[in-house]
Amino acid sequence: MPTLNKIRTALSGAGTRNTRPTPDSLTDPRLVRLRIAITAFFAMDGFLFAGWVVRIPAIKAQTGAGAGALGLALLGVSAGAVAFMMITGRLCRRFGSHAVTVASAVAMALSIVLPPLTHSATALGLVLLVFGAAYGSLNVAMNSAAVDLIGALRRPVMPGFHAAFSLGGMLGAGLGGLIAGRLSPTLHLTLLAVTGLLVAAVAGRSLLAHPAPVVPERLPSAEGRALPGGRRRPGRMVLGFGLLALCTAYGEGAMADWGALHLSQDLAAGPGPAAAGYAVFALAMTAGRLSGTAVVQRFGPARALVAGGGTATAGMLLGALAPTVWAACLGFAVAGLGLANIFPVAIARAGEAGGPGGVAAASTIGYGGMLLGPPAIGFLAQAFTLPLALTTVALLAAVAAGIAYGTRGAHHAGQA
Numbered sequence: 001m002p003t004l005n006k007i008r009t010a011l012s013g014a015g016t017r018n019t020r021p022t023p024d025s026l027t028d029p030r031l032v033r034l035r036i037a038i039t040a041f042f043a044m045d046g047f048l049f050a051g052w053v054v055r056i057p058a059i060k061a062q063t064g065a066g067a068g069a070l071g072l073a074l075l076g077v078s079a080g081a082v083a084f085m086m087i088t089g090r091l092c093r094r095f096g097s098h099a100v101t102v103a104s105a106v107a108m109a110l111s112i113v114l115p116p117l118t119h120s121a122t123a124l125g126l127v128l129l130v131f132g133a134a135y136g137s138l139n140v141a142m143n144s145a146a147v148d149l150i151g152a153l154r155r156p157v158m159p160g161f162h163a164a165f166s167l168g169g170m171l172g173a174g175l176g177g178l179i180a181g182r183l184s185p186t187l188h189l190t191l192l193a194v195t196g197l198l199v200a201a202v203a204g205r206s207l208l209a210h211p212a213p214v215v216p217e218r219l220p221s222a223e224g225r226a227l228p229g230g231r232r233r234p235g236r237m238v239l240g241f242g243l244l245a246l247c248t249a250y251g252e253g254a255m256a257d258w259g260a261l262h263l264s265q266d267l268a269a270g271p272g273p274a275a276a277g278y279a280v281f282a283l284a285m286t287a288g289r290l291s292g293t294a295v296v297q298r299f300g301p302a303r304a305l306v307a308g309g310g311t312a313t314a315g316m317l318l319g320a321l322a323p324t325v326w327a328a329c330l331g332f333a334v335a336g337l338g339l340a341n342i343f344p345v346a347i348a349r350a351g352e353a354g355g356p357g358g359v360a361a362a363s364t365i366g367y368g369g370m371l372l373g374p375p376a377i378g379f380l381a382q383a384f385t386l387p388l389a390l391t392t393v394a395l396l397a398a399v400a401a402g403i404a405y406g407t408r409g410a411h412h413a414g415q416a
Contacts, residue, residue: 030210034149035157037206039164041105041142044199046168048112049135051192054176055116055185062185065121073125078371080132081139082364088140089360097144097356098212102204104138109196116185136367144359145212147351152213156301158348159292159341166286237350238358240407244305244346245366247400248339251312251393253373255281259332262320262386269325277319280329281336288340301345302408309401312338316394320387335393342400369396 060070091100111134114127146161172192179188259278263269269277288308296304312335319331343366350362373393380389 028152031149031152031213033206034145034210034213035153037203038101038142038145038149039161040199040203041101041138041207042146042161042164043168043171044105044196044203045108045135045138045142046165046170047172048108048192048196050169050172051176052112052115052131052189054173054180055188058180058185059115059118059124062116063119063121063124065124069121070124073121073128076125076128077132077135078367080129080134081136082367082371083136084133085136085140085364085367086360088137089144089357091137092141092144092356092360096212097141097148098207098210100141101138101145102200102207104134104141105196105200105204107134108138109193109200110134112189112196113186113193116189136363140356140360140363143347143363144351144356145207147348147355147359148212150348151352155293156296156345156348157293158344159289159296162341162344163286163289163292166282166289170282170286235354235358237407238354238361239365240403241346241350241353241358242362242365244400244403245343245350245362246369246372247309247396247403248343248346249366249369250373250376250396251316251335251339251369252285253370254377254390254393255332255335257374258377258381258386258390259319262390263325263328266385266387267323267325267328273325273329277325277329277332281332284333284336285340288337289344292341292344295341296345301349302404305342305345305404306401306408308338308340308342309397309399309404310338311335312342312397313394313401314338316397317391320390320394335397338397342404 056070056074063070063073065073088100088104108131111127111131114130115124118124118127142161143158146158150157176188183191255278259281260274263277264271264274292304299307315331315334315336315338317331319328319335322328322331346366347359347362350358352358354361376392377386377389380392
């Protein structure tokens with residue numbers, strides 16, 4: 001039991017002010033290679049997804065879909081992802097997170113070539129189900145692999161992996177924007193597929209050559225109740241961490257779809273400043289994740305989550321209600337810093353509490369926030385105003401801070 005408690009401390013990051021990784025864990029070549037490989041998969045995930053997103057307008061024109069039909073087709077990504085997230089948790093328990101990560105990455109790279117081959121909204125929606133399933137499966141599998149590695153490194157490095165996802169997304173969007181006018185969607189996405197397959201081949205070799213670090217059996221109370229067929233119902237702690245992830249994803253989805261419109265519509269910003277609103281939010285979130293490991297080590301995960309939720313609350317209130325464009329952009333940047341580490345830390349703690357099933361459950365709940373955010377903001381904006389609707393991001397950030405504060409003693413309770 002003392003050994004189990006030490007490992008649980010390292011996984012959750014609690015007590016990191018007094019706990020340091022052993023020199024062997026930081027210099028072990030096997031762990032170093034695994035960390036580089038998992039980071040590569042996170043970056044590839046963001047790169048491919050952003051590359052697909054920037055070609056949506058061209059594929060919309062190709063299919064001849066209207067706004068409503070395109071919206072329904074795009075739901076295929078979300079539906080496929082949510083459907084496969086929980087399945088992936090079981091696959092990771094059976095085959096190992098490393099093998100499932102590689103297989104999911106290959107599937108995502110291959111499926112990204114399908115959208116430009118369609119010529120109707122119906123066909124587009126069907127292939128996006130496949131693409132979304134691979135995307136959701138990769139997210140669960142690579143997060144599960146990251147959780148196992150965190151236990152061996154004894155460092156809360158999950159924010160660094162998610163920073164790689166953000167950097168990959170920024171690179172994919174930037175390159176996609178530059179070449180969108182020169183390459184057809186088919187050629188562009190085929191090149192992305194080749195890139196993804198190369199990353200899967202190179203980084204996957206390290207994953208498949210080294211099994212995941214062994215983590216001792218988790219406490220039954222953390223795993224949740226057993227269900228027929230050997231499945232387990234997620235425990236309350238996993239569900240709580242899933243709600244933390246949802247609060248963050250809600251804000252990310254709302255900012256991506258409505259931030260620029262708020263600046264242009266409500267504050268009369270030009271195209272450049274309006275685009276800058278989401279850009280500063282994304283940059284601040286990336287910077288926050290790059291520094292996230294140091295923050296969690298210094299203050300512990302509970303304090304980091306509470307502070308992040310409080311910071312995001314203040315930032316989004318300023319961003320939504322500020323009377324000038326640049327004050328709103330400042331608020332968006334502060335909100336990005338606050339939200340940056342809530343999702344990765346929540347997923348890491350869900351994995352510590354429930355293994356791959358915990359990661360799958362929390363990811364599924366969290367992804368629901370990405371689905372809920374944009375339409376909820378739209379309905380509220382129509383009923384009231386867009387600035388008032390955007391304050392719901394601040395409200396959920398405050399809820400996240402409250403949940404984090406309420407679970408601050410969970411690690412110590414699990415040790416008793």
